[in-house]
Amino acid sequence: MDLSDAHTLGLFLEVYGTLPRAGPGGDEHTGRALGLVPGPTPRTVLDLGCGPAAQTVALAAALPEARILAVDMLPSMAAEANRRFVAAAIDDRVEAVVGDMAAPPVEPGSQDLIWAEGAIYNLGVTEALRTWRPLLAPGGTVGFTEPIWLVDSPPAELRDWWLAEYPALTEEAGVRASIEAASYQTIASFPLPASAWWDEYYEPMQARIAGLKARHPDDPIAAEVVAAAETEIDFFERFSECYSYAFFIVQPTD
Ligand SMILES: C[S@@+](CC[C@H](N)C(=O)[O-])C[C@H]1O[C@@H](n2cnc3c(N)ncnc32)[C@H](O)[C@@H]1O
Numbered sequence: 001m002d003l004s005d006a007h008t009l010g011l012f013l014e015v016y017g018t019l020p021r022a023g024p025g026g027d028e029h030t031g032r033a034l035g036l037v038p039g040p041t042p043r044t045v046l047d048l049g050c051g052p053a054a055q056t057v058a059l060a061a062a063l064p065e066a067r068i069l070a071v072d073m074l075p076s077m078a079a080e081a082n083r084r085f086v087a088a089a090i091d092d093r094v095e096a097v098v099g100d101m102a103a104p105p106v107e108p109g110s111q112d113l114i115w116a117e118g119a120i121y122n123l124g125v126t127e128a129l130r131t132w133r134p135l136l137a138p139g140g141t142v143g144f145t146e147p148i149w150l151v152d153s154p155p156a157e158l159r160d161w162w163l164a165e166y167p168a169l170t171e172e173a174g175v176r177a178s179i180e181a182a183s184y185q186t187i188a189s190f191p192l193p194a195s196a197w198w199d200e201y202y203e204p205m206q207a208r209i210a211g212l213k214a215r216h217p218d219d220p221i222a223a224e225v226v227a228a229a230e231t232e233i234d235f236f237e238r239f240s241e242c243y244s245y246a247f248f249i250v251q252p253t254d
Helices: 006-016 027-035 054-062 075-087 125-135 156-165 172-181 195-215 220-239
Strands: 044-048 067-072 094-098 111-116 136-149 184-191 243-252
Touching: 006 195, 006 220, 027 054, 027 184, 027 243, 044 054, 054 067, 054 075, 054 094, 054 111, 067 075, 075 094, 111 125, 125 136, 125 172, 136 172, 136 184, 156 220, 172 184, 172 243, 195 220, 195 243
Parallel strands: 044 067, 044 111, 067 094, 111 136
Antiparallel strands: 136 243, 184 243
């Protein structure tokens, strides 16, 4: 799917652009992960690949003194994020901008906490952590989610599909090794339950898929978007015990 094509991106966003979250997660998991961040309460927070920013709003509620900058490469996501910040009356200290997580627009040494739910895969764990290291303030922490295998031997059908989608998919120990390769240590980690995929992601996605089908019955690109989303949901329905996302709370070792 070529998301650089405006028509394709428009159809893609009809499914993925208006979901409560643009990936597996939930406020309770964001809150649990934030509670595992060591040291003083963070006051400067960078949320990379923020999407529609449900987790940014949760972070802001838990950190009432913090200034938060949310970054997404898609203007429509940054706009949706800013709408939510106004609705939550936090726009005096929380802002979304269009930008690249490979070059976040903040000063070196300025961030107490860098957050990336369902987004670090865009750079890869080791490269992202190395890239973000200079941005962290002393004692700073990175919190992120990353897909993991929950079983040693997933069914071949599932493994082949995942490895075509995301060849870097590994088990928790593999993610920990990628963290160490970037000269960080894992402070805490925990997997997300299946409910974190359904409640704010796949259940509302099913309604978006139905809407896209009804609005564009003869569009081959819409059919492609629908097929990809339905395949993803179908795999999770059949094999949710085999994979999930996990949260990782990490700090540099140097
Ligand atoms: C799977 S979504 C997760 C969004 C959000 N964190 C959530 O959990 O709902 C990944 C987001 O990363 C954004 N993204 C992808 N590559 C990026 C990049 N290089 N810089 C900034 N954002 C990026 C996408 O536009 C998308 O909104």
